[in-house]
Amino acid sequence: MKNIVVVLAVVAFTITAYAFILPQQDVWKVPEKYEKMKNPVIADPVSVKNGNEIYSSHCTNCHGVKGKGDGKKSVSLNSIPSDFTSPAFQKQTDGALLYKIYFGHKDMPGFKNRIPDNDDVIEGSFGKTRSPGDLVNFLRTFAK
Ligand code: HEC
DSSP, X not given: OHHHHHHHHHHHHHHHHHHHHHHHHTSOOOOHHHHTOOOXXXXXXXXXXXXXXXXXXXXXXXXXXXXXXXXXXXGXXXXXXXXXXXXXXXXXXXXXXXXXXHHOBTTBOOOTTTSTTOTTOOTTSOOSSSHHHHHHHHHXXXXX
């Protein structure tokens, strides 16, 4: 009898512990190296236009034309594409956005090697081409 109580206590403790630990593991953590990274591409009209083109062909399906997370594919996903117009989204650094675009999370695919001309990307950098910087510059245009 005593053993059963001990076993039950251990089981209960384990379940409770996991209930607290699992949601934390799910957090989309950005490494410090990326947090501090500066976007080398100036957000001029040419950059924003190129970013818009990349966004239109790779991202609208899920994130929607207006960045609200309401693309036509979004209904079939298990995780919700974030609202790019929200202050919480926009307050992230350019490097943090780059990291999230490069590596993805849950239903968000990683685009590190899918961004046009970015196959020679150096891990932990905005790359040798303008495209990743252009894409991040375009995401900034969703700020209200
Ligand atoms: C297949 C659907 C899908 C596609 C395509 C997609 N995303 Fe996402 N994206 C998501 C989902 C779902 C999330 C939320 C993931 C999470 O919270 O774990 C997300 C999250 C993000 C985030 C982080 C949001 C935040 O709140 O920090 C960024 C940045 C992002 N996407 C950019 C892009 C860009 C840029 C493209 C195109 C190159 C793209 N995504 C293409 C589904 C998609």
